[in-house]
């Protein structure tokens with residue numbers, strides 16, 4: 329069976345199609361996925377207390393478990409605190425931010441012990457829109473805390489941040505060095521298809537699997553991952569790529585080079601996340 333691993337596939341059991349996403353992904357030819365938890369707001373959960381995150385994480389993990397139990401899928405989860413929400417709280421109530429971050433870290437540790445599906449911390453990082461300096465600094469502190477946690481728990485990191493440029497990658501490299509975090513376990517979400525720029529600093533580019541993106545990425549090497557970033561949000565149907573994007577990409581890659589499919593869909597994600605992606 330031909331592998332098709334989407335390393336950034338969302339589903340929303342509250343506001344979207346939820347569990348149906350797994351069936352559609354499987355029917356399109358998908359064989360494996362990593363699903364990062366959505367923002368609390370996406371689930372209609374208010375506030376940032378312990379119970380709020382606990383509900384969101386449980387909801388997410390039970391969904392991922394359903395996906396991998398009901399379908400022949402290598403399904404994994406990622407837990408974090410989305411930087412857009414960190415920024416929102418930092419603007420409203422800066423004194424609370426690090427306390428909330430500690431609660432989130434504590435919960436990730438607990439759920440990681442309970443659910444073998446957890447393979448990464450994410451999405452975490454920096455807001456992709458301009459924010460005041462103080463907010464940016466707080467977001468950065470939270471990001472560093474998550475790096476530390478991922479290192480302690482031996483988990484990968486899925487990073488969300490501003491548009492990727494050469495300078496951006498250089499800065500990422502510096503932060504990873506300072507934190508002593510292995511760049512090989514660091515995934516840049518929504519990376520540009522010039523995969524060499526990311527690999528030069530050692531991090532893994534997760535390239536949106538548009539036809540063009542896939543073709544460009546394949547031209548600049550074989551060290552990349554593919555994602556749809558499918559959002560499962562009926563209000564924003566075109567915010568990212570469709571569920572079938574990565575299975576379609578697998579067919580495209582096969583035309584370029586049969587071995588490339590195995591590299592991108594199985595070997596690369598196995599290297600980064602440390603779990604199996606060979607189709608079930």
Ligand SMILES: [Zn+2]
Pocket residue numbers: 336338364451557
């Ligand atoms: Zn996402």
